[in-house]
Amino acid sequence: xxxxxxxxxxxxxxxxxxxxxxxxxxxxxxxxxxxxxxxxxxxxxxxxxxxxxxxxxxxxxxxxxxxxxxxxxxxxxxxxxxxxxxxxxxxxxxxxxxxxxxxxxxxxxxxxxxxxxxxxxxxxxxxxxxxxxxxxxxxxxxxxxxxxxxxxxxxxxxxxxxxxxxxxxxxxxxxxxxxxxxxxxxxxxxxxxxxxxxxxxxxxxxxxxxxxxxxxxxxxxxxxxxxxxxxxxxxxxxxxxxxxxxxxxxxxxxxxxxxxxxxxxxxx
Numbered sequence: 001x002x003x004x005x006x007x008x009x010x011x012x013x014x015x016x017x018x019x020x021x022x023x024x025x026x027x028x029x030x031x032x033x034x035x036x037x038x039x040x041x042x043x044x045x046x047x048x049x050x051x052x053x054x055x056x057x058x059x060x061x062x063x064x065x066x067x068x069x070x071x072x073x074x075x076x077x078x079x080x081x082x083x084x085x086x087x088x089x090x091x092x093x094x095x096x097x098x099x100x101x102x103x104x105x106x107x108x109x110x111x112x113x114x115x116x117x118x119x120x121x122x123x124x125x126x127x128x129x130x131x132x133x134x135x136x137x138x139x140x141x142x143x144x145x146x147x148x149x150x151x152x153x154x155x156x157x158x159x160x161x162x163x164x165x166x167x168x169x170x171x172x173x174x175x176x177x178x179x180x181x182x183x184x185x186x187x188x189x190x191x192x193x194x195x196x197x198x199x200x201x202x203x204x205x206x207x208x209x210x211x212x213x214x215x216x217x218x219x220x221x222x223x224x225x226x227x228x229x230x231x232x233x234x235x236x237x238x239x240x241x242x243x244x245x246x247x248x249x250x251x252x253x254x255x256x257x258x259x260x261x262x263x264x265x266x267x268x
Contacts, residue, residue, distance in 0.1 A: 002039050006032075030127065088135050088145045088154055095131035102157060103146060105136050106171065107178065108191060110144045110157035123149040139170040161195040173198050 003009055006027065027035070048061040054070055062070070082090070096103045098118050102111030123132040125147075133147035135154075142162050145154040177198035181189035189197075 001043075002036055005039075006035070028127070085154070091135040091137055091145075094134050094136070095126050096134045097130070098132055098146070102160070103132070103134055103144065105134060105144055106141075106174075107194070108141060108174070109160045111160060112146075112155055112157040114155045115146065115157060118148075118150070125149040137170075140168060141170060141174055142168065161192055169198055169202060173201060177201055 004011075008023075008026075045064045048063050048066075050061050052062040052064065052067040053060065054062060054067075094105060096105065098115055098121065100119055102109050102115060104110075118132070122130045126133065132149065134144055135147070136144040141159060143156055143158045146157055148155050174194065178189055178194045180201075181193055181197050
């Protein structure tokens with residue numbers, strides 16, 4: 001059912017084939033995977049199936065969505081924590097090269113000894129079979145996860161400046177620090193300097209409100225201070241709960257949901 005809607009569909013026999021179907025079949029395996037996922041949601045899940053029927057309505061076939069809703073209403077569901085692999089897969093994804101220094105994500109460098117066999121090597125997957133799949137957490141930039149296309153599982157890679165900036169932070173603080181440094185020096189800042197300014201921003205906010213006179217605060221940039229406070233406030237609101245390791249080791253993710261959202265899934 002899915003294949004018959006694709007360009008280049010040959011049909012059940014030669015009579016159903018169009019003119020030169022092989023020339024129209026230009027989709028990659030990754031494009032087909034995305035199309036299939038969309039088709040399952042938009043077509044298969046809402047299509048009535050003869051094998052899905054309710055005891056009180058045996059003459060009416062139900063769709064998978066309708067059958068699931070009926071079963072949940074009758075038996076309820078059990079919230080189940082995500083496994084480490086599922087948690088990582090739900091995070092934002094980028095395709096990157098594994099270079100001599102590791103992988104680059106949003107102006108930061110991540111590296112691990114486990115990446116040594118794959119440096120400057122093609123992944124064999126992705127849009128051009130050269131890039132590697134990398135997932136990252138916008139609320140915790142201490143590490144990212146590289147999908148091991150040649151083996152199994154995920155490779156945890158740590159931010160290169162994590163030791164110099166051990167304070168937990170997210171993308172928002174890092175981007176704000178980079179903006180402040182660029183405005184101050186009028187040039188593209190390096191990664192180490194941005195990490196240092198981000199740590200200073202969080203430390204300054206932890207010291208409490210500024211007690212300088214109002215006129216002096218106005219001269220030094222009241223609007224900039226308000227932006228800094230807003231960034232720090234949002235960082236605290238989305239920071240991890242106490243007791244969770246800042247490295248966010250995937251081995252710990254399955255047992256400790258870090259935030260509301262993709263931390264739980266329904267299982268009937």
